[in-house]
Amino acid sequence: MKKCLKTVLLVLCLALLTACSKNTNSSGNSGRTTSETTPDPANKPEAEPTEQISGTPAPTEPAEPTETPVPTANPIDDMYIKDLYKDEFMVGMALPNSVFGKSFLTETVKNNFSSMTFENEMKPDYTMNQNENIEGFPATETSPIISMTGIKRGMDFAKENGIKVRMHTLIWHSQTPDWFFTTDYKSDSPLASRDVMIKRMEGYIRNVMKYLEENYPGMVYCYDVVNEAIDPGQGEKNGLRKESKWYEIIGPDFISYAFEFARKYAPEGVKLYYNDYNCAQKCNLIIKTLTPILEAGNIDGIGMQCHLSTSDKISSKVYRTAKSFSDAGFQVQITELDIGITGGEYAELVQAMKYRVLFETMQKAKRDGEINIDCITIWGLYDSISWRKTEFPLIYRQKGTELEKKLAWYGIMQDPSVKGVEW
Numbered sequence: 001m002k003k004c005l006k007t008v009l010l011v012l013c014l015a016l017l018t019a020c021s022k023n024t025n026s027s028g029n030s031g032r033t034t035s036e037t038t039p040d041p042a043n044k045p046e047a048e049p050t051e052q053i054s055g056t057p058a059p060t061e062p063a064e065p066t067e068t069p070v071p072t073a074n075p076i077d078d079m080y081i082k083d084l085y086k087d088e089f090m091v092g093m094a095l096p097n098s099v100f101g102k103s104f105l106t107e108t109v110k111n112n113f114s115s116m117t118f119e120n121e122m123k124p125d126y127t128m129n130q131n132e133n134i135e136g137f138p139a140t141e142t143s144p145i146i147s148m149t150g151i152k153r154g155m156d157f158a159k160e161n162g163i164k165v166r167m168h169t170l171i172w173h174s175q176t177p178d179w180f181f182t183t184d185y186k187s188d189s190p191l192a193s194r195d196v197m198i199k200r201m202e203g204y205i206r207n208v209m210k211y212l213e214e215n216y217p218g219m220v221y222c223y224d225v226v227n228e229a230i231d232p233g234q235g236e237k238n239g240l241r242k243e244s245k246w247y248e249i250i251g252p253d254f255i256s257y258a259f260e261f262a263r264k265y266a267p268e269g270v271k272l273y274y275n276d277y278n279c280a281q282k283c284n285l286i287i288k289t290l291t292p293i294l295e296a297g298n299i300d301g302i303g304m305q306c307h308l309s310t311s312d313k314i315s316s317k318v319y320r321t322a323k324s325f326s327d328a329g330f331q332v333q334i335t336e337l338d339i340g341i342t343g344g345e346y347a348e349l350v351q352a353m354k355y356r357v358l359f360e361t362m363q364k365a366k367r368d369g370e371i372n373i374d375c376i377t378i379w380g381l382y383d384s385i386s387w388r389k390t391e392f393p394l395i396y397r398q399k400g401t402e403l404e405k406k407l408a409w410y411g412i413m414q415d416p417s418v419k420g421v422e423w
């Protein structure tokens, strides 16, 4: 793998022609209109720093198409993402409940993705009912009642289509109700003690794992046990996030408790992950915090969220960090990938190139034994339902009642029209 990491954006004349030619595709998706994908050379962003790599042709300025391209079938339209990467890692999709039941959406998901994450329905603010836990008190004090009815449609869909599920997320400062941290689950009661919260954490993890295993045996292959516990910007010496009730009540060892309990109750072979954002900046701190947990045998991997933008370098933001985690003994997943567009219409090509570079780089790194990565999950199906919808960060867009593949999809598929290297 080359050391010097520079971006070379190669947008060839061919890109324009082939992009236009994808108006027709044979996978049931409606075609893309020429105006959506033909970049206006006047809008071309400043090229990223270029460095000639031997054997790589010099960047070519996009040329004006000289004649209207004739739409031709692209064989890649008959292929699917998960198949292209099946020898290296799974490819996942995060989904909101609204997707299930709409056949054109689920068709796309089942063909292209082998792993699935619920965007919300497995988070603590969805898994418990306050009244049930109040009424059940004191039996519920350290054994919260779990009612995950919201996952039924999604789990049924995953089961029917042989899609594995990554559970997101057990212990998180956000999307966990405040009442969960009080003595008796009443909103105006005082905070529970450290001792109660350690036992309640154990009860929560045990009951969620039990619920999933009893109702959906064998479907969940990994858990995000702790999400976003590290934030050196909050001023704590240990670099942990201060604004977290888990941290406030239990203290810094809430992370190791969570993994200890998760290992205790997780079915054999299920992988346990720590998940976070800005991993490149926090890389050393994450490794330092998690190494004792790894040594205790209670964690398997680190999930890198990867909410990126087109101005990010895949090499430094993703590759190097993933390699450091892998070198430190952790399995790696990219868990929440989206790449927001910064720039004009032309930027869709840059976005496609970034998606391509990321997937290709990880594929090669896995093949070469450099990075132990086992899944890349894209955080959302199509732009208008993304949490970053103003940045159009995903690989599909909605067109009427259909889903349309964006150039980013072709980038992931390593289509020759999306040429990009970043070294």
Ligand code: GLA
Pocket: 119, 168, 227, 277, 305, 336, 387
């Ligand atoms: C974080 C969480 C995700 C999701 C996104 C925003 O990355 O881990 O579950 O909430 O924020 O959508």
